Amino acid sequence: MVTVALDMFPEHTHRWIDAAAPTHPSLIDTRHVTGELFGFINIPMATWIDEEGTIVRNAESASIERSPLRDIEIPTDIPDRLKTTLTEVKAIPDHSTEYRAAILDWVELGAASRFALPPDEVVARSQPRGADQARATACFELGQHLERTAGREAARAWWRKAHELDRSNWTYKRQAWTLETTPEGADANDLTQEAGDVYGTSWIDDVLALGGGARYVVEPDL
Amino acid sequence: MIITDLEGVSIDAFAEATGWDPKPQGLCRGEVCVPAPGARRDDGTIDVAMAAERLGMPLVHDPEARVWALGPGTTSGRVLSTAIAPDPPLIDRAGEPFRLSSLHGRKVLLVAWASY
Secondary structure, three states: OEEEEEOOOOHHHHHHHHHHOOOOOEEEEOOOHHHHHHOOOOOOEEEEEOOOOEEEEEEEEOOOOOOHHHHOOOOOOOOHHHHHHHHHHHOOOOOHHHHHHHHHHHHHHHHHOOOOOOHHHHHHHOOEOOHHHHHHHHHHHHHHHHHHHOOHHHHHHHHHHHHHHOOOOHHHHHHHHHHHHOOOOOOOOOOOOEOHHHHOOEHHHHHHHHOOHHHOOOOOOO | OEEOOOOOOEHHHHHHHHOOEEEOOEEEEOOEEEOOOOOEOOOOEEOHHHHHHHHOOOEEEEOOOOEEEEOOOOOOOEOOOOOEOOOOOEEEOOOOEEOHHHHOOOOEEEEEEOOO
């Protein structure tokens, strides 16, 4: 297993990597280039690469254990917006048991696994990319460059364009939102995903616009 | 791909950043080649605008910052145009460079996550 964090700033990942103390390669992608190249439009997602360097399973949602959030009782005494958020989180499809079993099958059987796909099918199943998605990628990359060289205000305009062009790309949005709402010098990123005053968008508003938590992830086609 | 000089992009830099290698027969990635006569220049640079047009890559410009960003190709209509795994430059926890190709010969389950 190899993990890769799609994070502009490596220091944001360190506390999580250190806590996990991984024995596998634990990498950082400071330019979101793996998103562009493999099709990681949300996290967690995973792709499978065989011994020859060939992708045998395209990028898809990759949980291997059921999140406790799926089964929580939503408190009645919390703000309505938080209730709505938790309701949609609980609605996110869970394929963790099947996906874990599929990985183990591939590890054991290799190319003979029914979950290892031929090259044409891998390409066909990869994320769609039309003109808008490609332009969104360019806009997001330009924003990353300007964040580093000219500052946040210069980056925002390009990230807004990226968000408008590709509303299905959650890493572009979540990265930008978090940078807005995390105080400088904070130990950990703010995860509220509420940057509506800057971007006019937020996690829960965009999830609802998409059709709810049930449509939030790239479901594995097993 | 970030570009600060549109006329000075080397063939090697273009290939490294985009995965499309400018060869005499065209712009190639794995077994796929897209004809682009004239895109590969004799001085070792590439005509970025022509390559972008042939590969369906958007070229976005910020005139104030004097910088361009070249987006990914759209020829296949999908993120992948081939099943050959890309090999982007990544770093590890210590900031050291790491390439997925260094794991050749082993199965790789590449899991994407983020701190956000």
